Amino acid sequence: MHPSHEPGGRLTALGNQLIEIHLWLREELARLRTGLDSPGGDARPPRALRAHCLAFCAALDRHHTGEDGGAFRVLAEREPALRPVLAELAADHQVVAGILRRVEDLVTGPAGGRDVRAELDGLAALLESHFTYEEKKLVAALNREAGGTVELLVEPPGPPPVST
Template structure:
């Protein structure tokens, strides 16, 4: 993937950056779920590394959604009022995702067993896929029309450059 931003500002359309962020989050969730299937990943307890990856992923996803609610969604609501019902539905999804993330964080903070974490992550994956697909269908064109602002400011996360590791992104 080619870098889509620079320190000087946004070089590609914000809608494209949203898709790139979603793609990265999807990949990270796939990696996290796969690590539960590793021999030392999902048995009676979770490894310290897996717990850290899980907490980091939850924080990144929450930061993205919080950033959208406070950034891009506010701007879009002002500039494209016809999108307000879509934005409200997406914000409701954000609250549902936040509930799942809270449960995941509680599980990994305790003596979590892999199957309980796996069940939550499987539900999260289904919700994320539906949410991301809907958001991309409904908002990419409107986001592309926005000027100013960076992905970090409007979407809560910066666009991944190349193939960063998870730890480099959080």
């Protein structure tokens, strides 16, 4: 499920949109991890799986970059009480970015599927905690901002399908 909102005509509040984006990212990560579970999982991932992995990494990075440069900046100005939460989330984004760089290095290098799977498993655990915390702390504030004209969230593009 990819979020499908027209940028100019918000059909849902921004907090709800954030949840939809997170659901989509969770699903894509689950698809990636499942794709690495094929027999011979220690072999190098096939080209389509590598492409999907790289697209997912780019989408997640774009989502977090958009939050840091858009939603978090605006929320920090409008809701000063959220600044410590926003700082924690931005720090998480840096940790996630490091993992994404390692995943990209693994899928473009000679590493096997088990190495990629191990990084994706760690990423999944971190993202689940991160997304849950972010949703708990920010959804209400983002929903209050839904009437604004500032594009607060960046929807990631869908990665190419994995051929099986």
